[in-house]
Amino acid sequence: MSSEDGKVEGGRGPGDEPPEQLALIRESVRAAKAPRARPRTWRGAALAAELPVARVVVNKGVLHLDQFFDYAVPAELDAVAQPGVRVRVRFGAGAHQVRGGRREGGRLIDGFLVERRADSDYSGPLAALADVVSPEPVLSAELLALARAVADRYAGSLADVLQLAVPPRSARAEGRPSPEPLPPPVAPEPGTWSRYARGEAFLAALARGAAPRAVWNALPGPHWAEELARAVGAALASGRGALVVVPDGRAAGRVDAALTAVLGEGRHAVLTAEAGPEKRYAQWLAVRRGAVRAVVGTRAAMFAPVRDLGLVAIWDDGDSSHSEPHAPLPHAREVLLLRAAHDRCGFLLGGTGCTVEAAQLVESGWAKPLVAPRDQVRAAAPLVRTVGDGELARDGAARAARLPSLAWQAVRDGLKSGPVLVQVPRRGYVPRLACERCRAPARCRHCSGPLEAPEQRELRCGWCGRGEPDWHCAECGSTRLRAQVVGARRTAEELGRAFPAVPVRTSGRDHVLDAVPARPALVVSTPGAEPVAEGGYAAALLLDGWALLSRPDLRAGEEALRRWIDAASLVRGQAEGGTVVVVAEPTLRPVQALVRWDPVGHAQRELAERAELGFPPVSRMAAVAGPAEAVADFLTAVRLPADAEVLGPVPVRQVVPGGPRRPGDPPPGEVWERALLRVPPGSGAALAAALKAAQAARLAKGGTTPVRVRIDPPDIG
Structure with a gap:
């Protein structure tokens, strides 16, 4: 996260278009100008009468295939092949070739149907959708745009982000109806928020439909969970939804109990791994269907498809549990900043401590501080x-x-x-x-x-x-x-x-x-x-x-x-x-x-x-790690922004066979090097795009030597 012209990258004010959204717009304009063709499939195939082309994102998390693919929609799947559903398609060598009236090559893989179209940019014959896994639409346009923005920010693939954003399917959970949504509650009383100088004003702004943004330094003691619940209640009272992300299941349990005490039963869902796959998917479906408007959960809940977001909140953002260990390694705080900017909703970052990233949000003016007077601090600490x-x-x-x-x-x-x-x-x-x-x-x-x-x-x-x-x-x-x-x-x-x-x-x-x-x-x-x-x-x-x-x-x-x-x-x-x-x-x-x-x-x-030394979060950094020759070749090939600075490469910690390993360590017995790439404020998006393009080109050429790219590496010391 870095400041750019007085704003916070990843968290822009109303009217600012993020670079990721601008890229999507340009792609749409280019596609609109390209020549179109009716889909051609194998001989005798009956296609859907209207919008016979399905645009699909396949679950293939490699960068050089990070794009949409067009498939023909058979007439028998026309009714269920709607945007957002899970589909199965032929993908791989020869998947789009037709010879003698039959498909050749390719293997069946899963994907999501993101759009129905009248024609295709692809000039050759299209293979048809193999099947619609479920008629339940699980990928909304809003969630797709968020996943695209996260993939671009972290130099990753859209498919990898969707693996994190959409939980595995449970047929039994899909077969059960979700409860009817409850009417908006009455705005709760401020309670212990009155201990903070701007606490009551923050809740009042949420309740009237505004989008306040605050960094909250919570007083010590047991009241933080109830205070979060009251903030959620204020957002719900305005007819909007709310999302709270906490570091672990124990914290989720405390907020769950506080939400029940403040709002009553049936107004929120809990998304944690402890619930089990089926129950968690049922709760997720209730949120997507609009039956529940508030969510509390651990890291994966940062992508929860809450309708009409009025508030996103994160508790204790310095906890390492908020950093996703799977590609493209997003941090929950950064994802919620993107959601606050894209949905133009309220934002609350809270904790008894304070991270440097939180201090930067206040320093840049993007968020306001929510702190208690010193006499309240002395009484509670x-x-x-x-x-x-x-x-x-x-x-x-x-x-x-x-x-x-x-x-x-x-x-x-x-x-x-x-x-x-x-x-x-x-x-x-x-x-x-x-x-x-x-x-x-x-x-x-x-x-x-x-x-x-x-x-x-x-x-x-x-x-x-x-x-x-x-x-x-x-x-x-x-x-x-x-x-x-x-x-x-x-x-x-x-x-x-x-x-x-x-x-x-x-x-x-x-x-x-x-x-x-x-x-x-x-x-x-x-x-x-x-x-x-x-x-x-x-x-x-x-x-x-x-x-x-x-x-x-x-x-x-x-x-x-x-x-x-x-x-x-x-x-x-x-x-x-x-x-x-x-x-x-x-x-x-x-x-x-x-x-x-x-x-x-x-x-x-x-x-x-850190501002004096050029360290994050004032600057943006990325780490490139791998065998020495592979790292050198990668740094030679990548087209970095003009203001980028390369630090290293230097040897990284070797792992002895049988010894302990940490995330990001090389395989045991291998000698790796790591280079740090640093750019000033405003160039973070350009750095991520350059690294993503270089990695995609390397993989497209058949590069097999591992080179790991990580945006915002946690260990740069």
């Missing part, structure tokens, strides 16, 4: 105390058990009145090690994998398994080690021994707790898996903060602050005695932002620094 490196070195309790005396005292005091949350940056038991003097990670001399000491046995590599009995630090020569990050299980064991009469519960990737009772207990959790405590936690410990801050990533500080604030928001306010202890150097900017509870100020300063 817990007291935050810090423990730095100097204090840890002088603290005997910290040297013995990794927890400083201040943390022990906070735990003891908190357990007198309720549960205590302990956030640990990683799960598991085996600690990763680092040099005690300079904190350089302890690496294997053979494969550079991380060294471990399971159950205090001798050092060994976590990747190749080789022992390292005579390790010394390659940076400073020290032979002393410390635990870089101790896992959740080991932390739970340590706390269990220290507080034997207190129950200890863990929440992490393998077993995530949704909620815990108000009774005294220790809850050890990894970031993002923190359960909600009834009445709020009495205290929280945020351990090993330096491990989060020392990651070699441009977003390390922003991400650490987001994780801390998300956890601290579950703690009671200062007035109720809520206390948070963060183990991190107190002079660092993210730590200071947590102490002051000022995520917006932190994001604004980060944005200013």
Whole structure:
């Protein structure tokens, strides 16, 4: 996302035509001027009397085939072959050839019928539609335009986006009728929105049919779900629809409960993977048919076909769950920005933290800030105390058990009145090690994998398994080690021994707790898996903060602050005695932002620094990765915009066979390189178009060496 002439790319004001829409218009004009021909199929075929040509997008997600294909409509399929339905067609070598009155070649694949036409641009004979899978129209013109815009923004194919936008079919769900739509509800009362300076005005604008756009810095506490529900209710009261995208199923459950409490049953649908394919498709159909006008869901719900959108909202846009792992790798925030611009509806980006992208929306003037006065912030936020490196070195309790005396005292005091949350940056038991003097990670001399000491046995590599009995630090020569990050299980064991009469519960990737009772207990959790405590936690410990801050990533500080604030928001306010202890150097900017509870100020300063350095989101970036020769050939062939800058290529992280892999890593054992391409504001669309054209040309020529192109790569640090 980048600013362009004072606006935000992907989120333009009324009257601005996005580049993707202009491209579609130009394509339509060229097609209108081209000579047309009546379809010719095999001898004796009976065609539809009117509009005998079907324009189809096939489920073939390769860039050089990213176009529509024309097919003839047999008379027997005329009634059901309507725009938006799923069809099956012959596709491949010889699919459009006719010899001796019969079709030759091609295989049956699925697709969507997007248009019926009187004639075709194709001069040869057309193959006929093989079948109409279902008469249910699932691809509307609005959803098709959105998918096209997303594909162009991320240099991907339309078919790949449609695979994300339209869920798999369930015949049983299609056979059931959707409920009758309910009349618009009465606009709800503002409730806790009155705590925000412009909160009531935002709801009033939605209720009267306007399209306000806001970045909302939510106060800590449990009210955010109800506040989202009231915003949805205001949009519904105007006779329009609403869409809310949240990072996970637990958040979706909270908003679902809040919507039911505010609006009653039957006014919204929940689209999450936990519902199962059939139930989720039935809910999706109810939305497409107009029976339900409000949707809450996880990432895939960003494409939900809500009719007459009045509001799109996203909660906690910095969570990595909002980034789609499948091609073309869109981010939910960017898709909702496109929808807000195309549908000219309201937009709400909310969270207890604040991303740099959110700060840019406000800085550019495209959205207005929704923040609470400082007295409201101080009343709702817990007291935050810090423990730095100097204090840890002088603290005997910290040297013995990794927890400083201040943390022990906070735990003891908190357990007198309720549960205590302990956030640990990683799960598991085996600690990763680092040099005690300079904190350089302890690496294997053979494969550079991380060294471990399971159950205090001798050092060994976590990747190749080789022992390292005579390790010394390659940076400073020290032979002393410390635990870089101790896992959740080991932390739970340590706390269990220290507080034997207190129950200890863990929440992490393998077993995530949704909620815990108000009774005294220790809850050890990894970031993002923190359960909600009834009445709020009495205290929280945020351990090993330096491990989060020392990651070699441009977003390390922003991400650490987001994780801390998300956890601290579950703690009671200062007035109720809520206390948070963060183990991190107190002079660092993210730590200071947590102490002051000022995520917006932190994001604004980060944005200013990135503007000076030319980093995203002020600039637009793309990553090109693959074997060195293939990357070099690709960079030579691509016609980049004149203002583009090429950074690299440089080697990327190698994956040892059997070692851990991250999204975007090369196959194990292969050596890859990566180049970053950077353009200034206003050239993002041109960069994406150039990369898409070069990749399509390479594939059309039969290129088989993998070259991965990613717009807005998350790891550029």
